[in-house]
Amino acid sequence: MKLFRIPMRGSVLxxxxxxxLLCRNGVFAGNGTKACKLGTESSSQRKVLExxxxxxxxxxxxxxxxxxxKYTYVFQLCGDAGGVPNAGVIQKKIDSKDKxxxxxxxxxxxxxxxxxxxxxxxxxxxxYDSHCNQEERKAMIMISCNKNTEAGNFEVILEDRDRLKDCxxxxxxxxxxxxxPVQSQLSAGSIILIIGFCFVAVYLIGGFLYQRLIVGAKGMxxxxxxxxxxxxxxxxxxxxxxxxxxxxxxxAPAYRGVSADALDEEPEERDDxxxxx
Numbered sequence: 170m171k172l173f174r175i176p177m178r179g180s181v182l183x184x185x186x187x188x189x190l191l192c193r194n195g196v197f198a199g200n201g202t203k204a205c206k207l208g209t210e211s212s213s214q215r216k217v218l219e220x221x222x223x224x225x226x227x228x229x230x231x232x233x234x235x236x237x238x239k240y241t242y243v244f245q246l247c248g249d250a251g252g253v254p255n256a257g258v259i260q261k262k263i264d265s266k267d268k269x270x271x272x273x274x275x276x277x278x279x280x281x282x283x284x285x286x287x288x289x290x291x292x293x294x295x296x297y298d299s300h301c302n303q304e305e306r307k308a309m310i311m312i313s314c315n316k317n318t319e320a321g322n323f324e325v326i327l328e329d330r331d332r333l334k335d336c337x338x339x340x341x342x343x344x345x346x347x348x349x350p351v352q353s354q355l356s357a358g359s360i361i362l363i364i365g366f367c368f369v370a371v372y373l374i375g376g377f378l379y380q381r382l383i384v385g386a387k388g389m390x391x392x393x394x395x396x397x398x399x400x401x402x403x404x405x406x407x408x409x410x411x412x413x414x415x416x417x418x419x420x421a422p423a424y425r426g427v428s429a430d431a432l433d434e435e436p437e438e439r440d441d442x443x444x445x446x
Contacts (some may be wrong), residue, residue: 201225205247205278208292218281221289221312221345222247232263239263244323244340246289247275257291258308258340260314271295272338273308285314287347298362301336308338317341 202218202225232241241261243251250256257275273291280288281288294306315321321343330336355363376393380386389395 170430192435201311202247204275206276207278207280211435214280217280218247220282221287221346223319223342224344226313227320229320229342231323231325233325233443241267242272242325242340244321244342246306249276258294258338270306272306282347284349285347286313293317297330297336302328304334304336306338307336308340310340310342311342312342312347314345315346316345316348317328318343318345320344 194300202215202398204225205218206376207214207218224246226245228243228245228250230241230243230251232239234240241263242258242355243261244258245251245256248257250259251261251269253259253269253271255276256269256271257278258272259269260272261269266405272294274293275291279290279292281290289312290311291308291310292305294308296303296305305357311326321376324341325338326341327339330335330338377391380395392398
């Protein structure tokens with residue numbers, strides 16, 4: 170039996186290995202937030218989940234020390250956290266071969282949202298051994314608005330297990346995904362003014378280039394429609410002068426008692442005495 174060796178470039182092999190690694194980590198599993206199964210399907214909850222789409226299938230982890238023991242918590246939105254099937258949040262003891270503890274499952278999701286926050290709840294976790302009447306664990310992830318990061322640090326806030334029922338783990342995460350959209354601060358009048366200024370700028374620049382490069386104008390004649398605007402300016406000045414000035418345009422004589430008619434008439438000079446006799 171002959172074995173045929175198929176030549177494979179390093180880049181192709183690297184691409185295949187990368188895809189296998191991503192599939193193993195759950196990146197290609199599911200369809201974003203649609204992989205989350207709501208306890209009670211509703212359009213309002215589904216709409217809140219869609220806001221978290223940038224966080225889907227991203228493993229976020231944190232290490233904590235509890236009672237002299239170190240644990241790692243891993244969270245993934247609508248995907249297998251740490252590669253554990255159906256687990257949204259897991260707890261894994263460091264330096265231990267024990268299987269991870271499922272804190273909550275994304276196959277039983279509940280979500281509540283506000284203007285700049287989202288509360289994500291994962292139910293159906295592993296049962297407690299001796300606490301909370303051995304009920305199932307539950308994870309609550311509080312996601313708050315932070316415009317400076319797409320996914321901030323995943324933090325453990327509280328594990329409340331000293332009660333008879335409704336015990337929970339509380340986690341916190343900052344993300345820009347839950348921030349409200351930025352509203353435009355421009356009014357309709359401002360937009361109209363901006364558009365008007367843009368048209369004027371295009372008219373002046375385009376007209377100047379046309380007059381200079383095509384027509385060959387020099388000096389003030391490079392201004393587009395120069396003769397028209399000069400005429401408009403003159404007419405505007407005449408109209409302003411006619412409307413705003415109320416006094417007579419004829420100036421009064423400088424001395425009192427002398428009429429204007431007298432100033433206009435020049436006396437006839439007699440130069441007969443200069444003639445030779």
